[in-house]
Structure formats: C-alpha cells, structure tokens
Amino acid sequence: xxxLQQTEADIQISKCIDEERSFAVIAGAGSGKTxxxxxxxxxxxxxxxxxxxxxxxxxxxxTYTNRAVGVISSRLGYDELYAVTTLHGxxxxxxxxxxxxxxxxxxxxxxPAHIEKxxxxxxxxxxxxxxxxxxxxxxxREELAELIEHSPPVKYEETTVSDYSKCVLNHDDIxxxxxxxxxxxxxxxxxxxFKYPFIFVDEAQDTFPQVMAALNSVCAKEGLPIIGYxxxxxxxxxxxxxxxxxxxxGSETISKQENFRCSVSVIxxxxxxxxxxxxxxxxxxxxxxxSVEITxxxxxxxxxxxxTYTSEQLDHVSGMFHQEMENWHWQDIASVxxxxxxxxxxxxxxxxxxxxxxxxxxxxxxxxxxxxxxxTHYLLKPFVEVIYPLMSxxxxxxxxxxxxxxxxxxxxxxxxxxxxxxxxxxxxxxxDEISSKLAELWGGATTKEILKYCExxxxxxxxxxxxxxxxxxxxxxxxxxxxxxxxxxxxWLADEFFEMDCSEIGPYVDFxxxxxxxxxxxxxxxxxxxxxxxxxxxIEAAWNNYSFGKTLTPITAGxxxxxxxxxxxxxAYVCFSRAEVNxxxxxxxxxxxxxxxxxxxxxxxxxxxxxxI
Numbered sequence: 001x002x003x004l005q006q007t008e009a010d011i012q013i014s015k016c017i018d019e020e021r022s023f024a025v026i027a028g029a030g031s032g033k034t035x036x037x038x039x040x041x042x043x044x045x046x047x048x049x050x051x052x053x054x055x056x057x058x059x060x061x062x063t064y065t066n067r068a069v070g071v072i073s074s075r076l077g078y079d080e081l082y083a084v085t086t087l088h089g090x091x092x093x094x095x096x097x098x099x100x101x102x103x104x105x106x107x108x109x110x111x112p113a114h115i116e117k118x119x120x121x122x123x124x125x126x127x128x129x130x131x132x133x134x135x136x137x138x139x140x141r142e143e144l145a146e147l148i149e150h151s152p153p154v155k156y157e158e159t160t161v162s163d164y165s166k167c168v169l170n171h172d173d174i175x176x177x178x179x180x181x182x183x184x185x186x187x188x189x190x191x192x193x194f195k196y197p198f199i200f201v202d203e204a205q206d207t208f209p210q211v212m213a214a215l216n217s218v219c220a221k222e223g224l225p226i227i228g229y230x231x232x233x234x235x236x237x238x239x240x241x242x243x244x245x246x247x248x249x250g251s252e253t254i255s256k257q258e259n260f261r262c263s264v265s266v267i268x269x270x271x272x273x274x275x276x277x278x279x280x281x282x283x284x285x286x287x288x289x290x291s292v293e294i295t296x297x298x299x300x301x302x303x304x305x306x307x308t309y310t311s312e313q314l315d316h317v318s319g320m321f322h323q324e325m326e327n328w329h330w331q332d333i334a335s336v337x338x339x340x341x342x343x344x345x346x347x348x349x350x351x352x353x354x355x356x357x358x359x360x361x362x363x364x365x366x367x368x369x370x371x372x373x374x375x376t377h378y379l380l381k382p383f384v385e386v387i388y389p390l391m392s393x394x395x396x397x398x399x400x401x402x403x404x405x406x407x408x409x410x411x412x413x414x415x416x417x418x419x420x421x422x423x424x425x426x427x428x429x430x431x432d433e434i435s436s437k438l439a440e441l442w443g444g445a446t447t448k449e450i451l452k453y454c455e456x457x458x459x460x461x462x463x464x465x466x467x468x469x470x471x472x473x474x475x476x477x478x479x480x481x482x483x484x485x486x487x488x489x490x491x492w493l494a495d496e497f498f499e500m501d502c503s504e505i506g507p508y509v510d511f512x513x514x515x516x517x518x519x520x521x522x523x524x525x526x527x528x529x530x531x532x533x534x535x536x537x538x539i540e541a542a543w544n545n546y547s548f549g550k551t552l553t554p555i556t557a558g559x560x561x562x563x564x565x566x567x568x569x570x571x572a573y574v575c576f577s578r579a580e581v582n583x584x585x586x587x588x589x590x591x592x593x594x595x596x597x598x599x600x601x602x603x604x605x606x607x608x609x610x611x612x613i
Contacts (some may be wrong), residue, residue, distance in 0.1 A: 057195060
C-alpha cells in the first residue's frame, strides 16, 4: 500500500481500535499488510499516546525476525511508546523475573511433558529408537530430581538440548514455559494487560499455537487490553506454527483483498492456489497485465544414492536451466530473481556446498542454522562483517574502503585507540600491510589461522565465545546418541569450521549480501522482484516435507500426503507471489507431457502458458 490509500480493511481495523475489540487481519500477498500494521500503531499514538505515556504503558508489536524489528521501529521513528520485539525476546523479557514460577512450571509441566513424550517412543523393545527413548527418560528424571532439590536460577542460553538440572533452557523451551505461565497465572495476565493495553502480532501465521492461546487469554475480556493479529495463513511455511490464527472469542476477522504488488496475470494464478481470500489488483499495478509461463523439463531418472542425481546428472540439470534462461531471453537481465527450492541448490551453484552441509548437518541446531542463514552466527560474523569486506576491497584496489572498514571494526584503528595519533598516511600504510597479510593467508590458510591472526594483531575484538573456542583442543569423536555430545555439538561444528579454508566464504557472503541473483523460496518470503524465475525440482531439492510434483500433478506423480500438499501449496504461493510483473516456472518432471496436460486440465495454467524442453 505504497500510496497510503486507506482500504476497507484499514477502516475496519480503525473501528476495532476505537471500540476496543480484538481482531485478526487475513492479508494476502502484496496487500500492504505491514503498512496497515504501521498505520494502526500510529493511530493509537495519535489517539491515546499521551495517556499511555502518562501511565507508563506501551504498545507492543511482536514480529518474527530482528530484521523486521528494525524495519518497524524505523517506520515508527524509534518512538519509545512502542515495544517492538521478537517473540522470544518478548516472552523471556516478561517471564524471566518470575524465577519461582518458572521453576514450578518446569517441574510441574515442561519436564513431565518431555518425559511423557519420550515414554511414548519406547515400545519396550531393543530398537535404536526405544533404547534412546529410555536413556532420555532416565536423563530427564535425574535432571528433574536435581532441579527439585537445588532450585538453581533459570537461564536462557543458545543450546540444542536443555539442561534442567542447571535450569538452562533452550529456544523451544522458552515458548513452552512462557506460554504455560501466561495462560495459567491470572496475576501475570493482569500485569501484561496493564503494561501493554494494545498487543499486535506481525506474521501471526508463524507464531506458535500455545503462544496464541496464552496471548488470547490476556485479552479474553471485553475492552482493553486488545490483541491484533496481522498475517496470512497461506504464507505459513514453518513447521509447528499457528497457521490459521484468530483472536479471543468475540474478536473480528478482517480480510485484506487488495494486491498492490503483482500483475494481473500473477494474481490470477495466486487466486487458483487458495480459496479463503480472492485478491484483486490495486494501486499502480491494477492495469499491468504481466505474464506467467511454465516450462516443463525432462528430469533425469536419478541414479545416485537414495534416488538422487549423480554429479553428471546435476551438470545436465544445470545445463537445462541455462538453456531455458536463453529461451526466455532472461540470461542478461539484472532484475531477474531466481528462486530455488532449497539453499543447497544455490550453494551447489555458487560453490559453498561444504559450508552449507556443515551448518545444516549433524552438528547444527535450528538456532545455529538460522545464524548461518542470516550471517549472524558467531563463527561466521567476523568473516561476513570484516574479513571478507577487507579482501573484497583489496581486490578492487579500494584502499580508503579498507581503512574505513578497519576504523569501524578494529581496535587498532579506532579513532580513540592506540594509533589515534598517527597520520592518515601511516594508517593507510598499516592498513595495506594488514590487508596484504590477510590476502596471503586467505589464499590457503584455515579459518582458524586467519581468526587467530586477527586476534593476535588486534585487528578484531573477537567475542568471548569465539576466543575460547580458538583456545581449546579439538573434541574427540562425536557420538550422535550421547546427550552430552548433543548438548555441546556446537564445539564439533566449530572444530569442522576451523579446518576449512576460505574458498567458500566469498560466494557465501556475496549470496548473503544479495550480490547474486539467487534466493531460496523460504528466503524470498516478504521480498518482491519485477521478474521471478522459480525452479522446481523435487529430486535435487531432496525434501520429504514438500513435493511440488505430487501436489501440482498428483495423477502424474502420485498423491501427496495431506501434510505435503498443505506445505507445498503454501510454499508455491509464497514464491509465485514474489513476482511484480513476470513469472517464469521451470518445472522438472519424469513425465513432462503428462504433467503439462494435468496442469492445463486442472486450470492452473492455460495451453498458451505451457512449453516443454
């Protein structure tokens, strides 16, 4: 909604705020959801801001990522009236001071629930699953006994497996324990309701069911506090999330049907993928017809292990991709965004496959994988923010850029540091000396050797965690069934990373910085591009949870599971809706002609939109 045109949905949102009634906004792709959210937040400031400030109250806006926190805060002028936060940050911030209640929740609810689940995995036999389940039950009971006896303070740490004996909780437990406390403690509900008379939840489809139930319990009565959800069930692509969200009883459901992003042709396709909201073109794109075409390619019969492609077959598939880019005359167009099913498909094409396997493999957790995906993982951050930018600037001969990077990040080059009295020429010479040494190491040294050089030369102030990892000895062989090893598997991840050279760092950082035309379908969520190419190849993606072939062409490829169909249809909607004007789909199938005919017969595409290679 770039022109701030007020829609019918915005009028209904405003009315709910005036009448102090909770609501849920179902907003399709390109509908201007974030703008509606921002304008609703601004309305509260205009109408009640002074009163809220006098009472020490805030308007909370819970969103999904730190990036979204920054965007929303910026558009609100960083006004302290608003508490804009991630879900985990909000929950832990509100319950962390209730230490006694937290321990009680762990003892009475969280740990017993984990024990019960583990017991269900034990059928009494000698299978690996049953043995592992019995070990887990034994460990949890021991930790529960320790927790009851010693009552240590509850802490939240970045760890894969919680240690309840020490009251160390992981990412997932914060969701469970905080939701439980909010839902079960009337005094906590009352306190939250007074502190935050207005609670807004962005990307509501990606929150958790237990969190939604807890927040609804805070806003269950008439009047303030009220809760407003903003999201789209069709864009729920993460597992174990609410998806179909709704406010407490008596709340209003509001549909936002405009699409300010996509061309008419793209909107027509999107409307065929869902039946809850029918969008119509609005704003500047209302008269933009655009185009949608799908090319169905002959997929090689997989000859690799577990029905995957061999290296030769991967080369063949890549060749077909480049061929079709030429057929569309899209090979030299900078505005084309290429979306792939999985990051591994991009990592293979951009040459950072080993790095990808490490941060998505056995030593990784959901949190470390998330840090890898956005470049914030503590092992990668020095390379993303400092080391590779230095190497890139050196390769381009940009000596002043090198000095600027160093001034912003290096203790040795800080304006208030030890070299503050030296002349610009002296500092440029020192910068050239350091970048020359880094370039020499970059060519063949390990990441560990480079990080140690940066630390020893005072080039970087490494985090305590990274510094301690560099100092310790490598761990012994990893045992996937050992709970202690699972808890500390980040050590093995660091060990593997420290043995790598830097050849894959550059392509990875360029990808992060969007200096490549590639993206994953998950990674493109919320983005928009004039021209979008979606590459669909279930075999190369090697997913179990998704099957585009079965979902879009079930007669040809076989029926999907109910879960596969739901997830895949949503992911298709997410990636197709990125296109502002033109959409191209390259769909690999073992039976292209049959697949094409089925797509036409189902009404997803017209005869004129389908071609084959």
